[in-house]
Amino acid sequence: MKNFMLLIREDLALTSSRSEEEMQAEIDEYTRWVESLSAEDLYVAGDPLAPEGRLMTGEEVQSDGPFIESKEAVTGYILIKARDLDHAVELSRGCPVFRYGGQLEVRPVFSY
Structure with a gap:
């Protein structure tokens, strides 16, 4: 198994x-999926x-937010194990x- x-x-x-209520419903769905x-x-x-x-590039701060000129942002992450990329996509x-x-x-x- 590899990490994704x-x-x-x-x-x-x-x-x-x-x-x-909507936020709690979403949290509950994530909890069930993760379980x-x-x-x-x-x-x-x-x-x-x-x-x-x-957002930084070297010593310089490029942005005070989690994004540049975008309304979308990475709001979380999940680390899983899967056989390969296709299996990770399916999960x-x-x-x-x-x-x-x-x-x-x-x-x-990536693993060394």
């Missing part, structure tokens, strides 16, 4: 406009990311982000 990073990308305007991955020993780690941040299809208008980037973790 799932980068959760969402529209910040949409995420900030959700009600408390299903854990039951198969495929979940490694994951967390939401705070909206504030800095990712169950991610709740798609029901909320977001995207998921699936990337293999």
Whole structure:
């Protein structure tokens, strides 16, 4: 098994406009999905990311937000185990982000 990073990308305007109940419903969906991955020993780690941040290039701060000229940002990550990229993509299809208008980037973790 190899590790794959799932980068959760969402529209910040949409995420900030959700009600408390809508946010809790989404959290509950993520919890169930992660529990299903854990039951198969495929979940490694994951967390939401705070909206504030800095984009840097060397010593220079390029942006005070998590994005440059974009309404979308990486709002979280999930690290999973999968046989290969196709398997990781298949496992990712169950991610709740798609029901909320977001995207998921699936990337293999490079190992030396």
